[in-house]
Amino acid sequence: MRYALLCYNDESVTSSWSKEEDEAVMTCLRAVHGKHEKQFGPVVRLMPTTAATTFRKSERVFTDGPYAETKEQLLGFHIIDVENLEQALEIVRELSDANPGGAYEIRPLMLFYPNGSAVKDG
């Protein structure tokens, strides 16, 4: 069985971590990844929510910032590799046509370990 482990925390706290504090946390995480190397698939760290854009399918408009509603639930996600935000938004429009209702949040990735390489230094 595959599980996605979704990571939540208060961004106003994590964004005020010093570089040392941040690196200490990442080192501890890498130790866990290393211990369970066989079980770990991709590991991703997202950029701050300030880098996010949201597309509401019903209104078909892009707005800045993260998806903040609590009525809907997180049902899945796609990872895409594109040249710029405009290309990403094109793809989001197509996905929305194929799958109406709800919203997409478009968030750039800060760290991406495809698999196993989680133990190595990024």
Place this chain on the structure above:
Amino acid sequence: MVDAPDPRWIESRLAAARPRAVAALLRYFRDLDLAEEAFQEACLRALAKWRVNGPPRDMAAWLIMVGRNVTLDHVRRQSRLTELPDEGLVSDPERENVEDDWAARLDDSQFRDDILRLLFTCCHPDLPATQQIALALRVVSGLSVAQIARTFLVNERAMEQRITRAKARIAQTGIAFEAPGPTERAQRLAAVSTMIYLVFNEGYSDSSPESERASLCDEGIRLARLLLRLFPSEPEIMGLLALMLLSHSRQRARFDRDGSLVLLEKQDRSLWNQALIAEALAMIDKAMLHRRPGRYQIQAAIAALHGRATCAVDTDWAGIDQLYAALERHDPSPVVTLNRAVAVSKVRGAQDALDMVEPLAEPLSGYFYFHGLRGALLQQLGRKQEARQALKRAIGLAATAAEAAHIREHLDQLETQSSGTGPE
């Protein structure tokens, strides 16, 4: 909550809640000192209380409520008011359901203007830039007076006085408490953006990345992130954040071991922080979709072209020339034209650049970089005598040893050229 949180965990939450809590307390008390005291009191109680009972659901709301009640109690006692205190509020300021009273009343739109007001209060136009920065660091970021004093290399008492004077000046004029209209809000955002950029630059000028002063770069970035979370659709705040991230990404490459400035084209680009560059590029992408360019966005776009180049020769100088041309239209100044001339010298040669630089002689006669660039261009054109004169003017105007050393290098090259090796 199962485990009692440790004090360090609580302290980091208190620091994160500070801008929101102090901003709301300022709205309530309309006095910076009282708002700060109230927050201080609430923090002391939080440290004691949260360790035992665990933190409340909405920590900022708890701090605001407790800070307000405790301080109201003090104020009433001091002024010996005869009116009966509101028993429910004062007798047990830390009662468990304190947050419920407030959580409902505090909505994000109010926080937004509260925090903007708090930041804007520090940008009082009568205050010199250094006082604006010191005040913001004290009131918004919560740095101690001792820390700020070390940052500005002055003693603690002098800094204490500076901050007290700044607060008195603000109290004299009064703080604008009415909710701002759209135009007013835009003006406040612009003033606050400038102040945040000043905070950043204060740290950016320092040569050692580990110094207290250099930490102001992180503080500036933190404040910009805070502002952008409150105003997520403002492309100029995105531009400001991107600009600071890009500048900061080069921090480890900007100075050599002796603390001398390393020019952009000579920097070891493997020392650039790619995570910061990536975030900045994503931010610029987002800002550009708004099609409302501004000075920070254009400057960030220029920095981004440097950030994208994996080595100095790969730099898109033509793109940089165009962006400076856009900046000249948007925000004309002799310094912008001077910077554009650097790009022009790479794209169209030293003579075109010199033609652009010469008319700036009057406004920039006391400006180090003007004489430095003019000297370098004259040197490239083989006009040695004039080059030497310009470079000597520049050395006389150098503000740091690193600046002087850089010009000295040019002068040395000139001497070697004159002593027979000739121009390349």
